[in-house]
Amino acid sequence: MELLQRFLKGEKPAIARVITKIENGTDPKLLEDIFPHTGNAYYIGITGPPGAGKSSLVNAMVPKLLENNKKVGIIAVDPTSPFSGGALLGDRIRMNDLALNENVFIRSMATRGSLGGLASKTKDVALVLDAAGFDYVLIETVGVGQVELDIAQVCDTTVVTLVPESGDAIQAMKAGILEVADILVVNKGDRTGADRLIMEMKFAFELRVHNSDWHYPILKTTAIENIGIDELVSTIKSHKEYLEKSGKLETERKNKLVIRVNELIEEKIKTHLHEYVIDQKQLKKMIDKAYERKITPHYIIDEIAKKIF
Ligand SMILES: Nc1nc2c(ncn2[C@@H]2O[C@H](COP(=O)(O)OP(=O)(O)OP(=O)(O)O)[C@@H](O)[C@H]2O)c(=O)[nH]1
Ligand SMILES: [Mg+2]
Incomplete structure (x- = not known):
């Protein structure tokens, strides 16, 4: 029980241990113990194709989210696909500096080959961070596949990140990723083609905007220069407010529980x-x-x- 007490105080080593136990499924009662302490965090998903700048965005957003004494937990889900891993690794933004902040906790999750169960485990780990007292739980997922779509189901706000190059937009639409996007971000705004992509996306979103009282914003960011980040964070906060005021946060969270139980x-x-x-x-x-x-x-x-x- 001592572990649980240290965990609930927010001690990082205890949090890490609880996560490992949950991941390995070695202590089934643990989830029962922590569950009553969950439900307070706001879950934000950041998803999009490899190299779109998701980690760079998270890096830039976290200082804003930490304002007013808030705590941020980050889960980086990495399917370690042979296609997106390896070569990109050297170029990858690491969030190590953030991890030194006492109000930030970062956990990477990898599939090591088997895709099955990753989304499910990620959801449990998100609950752990929720129980540990993090105000925001950020979940970064690479790619635009089923795992991302599954994970988006637990997020209150899902941010989909696209970049001007390489037909990402078409890929994204094929994978149904736009359907889970509450906010669309066109990152690498410093590259040519960003404005064109924004126009294309506005077109793709038209029907959704028309049928909803949420306006599905499309934002332009340049993560590495910290451009557009304030607006992104404030847009996430207005989405939160929108969900709270409309009562949708409650209905959607109940829906999510239904989905989770079925899963x-x-x-x-x-x-x-x-x-x-x-x-x-x-x-x-x-x-x-x-x-x-x-x-x-x-x-x-x-x-x-x-x-x-
Ligand atoms: N020019 C430009 N480069 C960017 C921008 N944001 C990120 N990058 C670069 O794009 C590369 C990938 O950035 P990451 O933040 O690692 O992207 P990611 O989506 O987290 O990548 P994975 O996790 O590997 O899928 C890095 O070299 C970044 O420096 C941007 O706004 N403009
Ligand atoms: Mg990344």
Whole structure:
């Protein structure tokens, strides 16, 4: 219990230990102990393609968020994809300086190969930072895939970052990332094409703006020169205010709990299925038969389903 007390006081080593325990799933009761202390932090997601300047934005935003004695917890989710990792690493902004601030805590999360479960674990780690008393929990995710979309589900405000080059905008739209954006940021505003991208995005957002009382702002920033950061932070704060005043913060957080519970049910059922219900030997036999076109995959499913239901 001593760990929990030190954790609740906000001691960094205790926070780190609690996160590790939660990540490893070694102490199932721990989440129960901390959960009553959650619900006070405001969750901000920063997502977008590799190298868009998400970390640079976080770096620039944090000093503003720390004003008025606030505390900021940061989770950097890195799927360590062979495509986006490696080569970019040397160029990557590290948030080490921030970590020295006593009101800032940074945690990196990597998948080390398996994508499954990363989003789920990130959500639990966000709860840990929430319970530890951070006013803002920032979650940076690389890419525009399912993990990002899943993580966006727990964020109160999701900021999607695009950059003028390399058709990011089209990629983003394909991946459905615009649907989760509350605020769109066109970073690297110092590069040519930024204004054009903003115009394109205004067009893409038109329908959403039309159908909502939130105006889906599109902002231009140059993170490395600290340009546009004040406006970004104040826009996040107005989104928070909008959610609070309209009552949407409560309804959306309840929705998020529904989604989370469903997700956990699915996880549980999946594990249970693979560990206890499906006889792997028998499955292999049936796969052989399916390979020989003697039975269909649907038949296999029906056989398995018979046992469950
Ligand atoms: N010209 C210009 N470069 C920028 C700007 N913001 C970030 N960069 C540079 O872009 C590169 C990537 O920045 P990061 O902040 O690491 O981007 P990221 O999105 O966090 O990258 P990953 O986490 O690797 O996906 C770095 O070399 C930054 O210095 C900007 O506004 N203008
Ligand atoms: Mg980064």
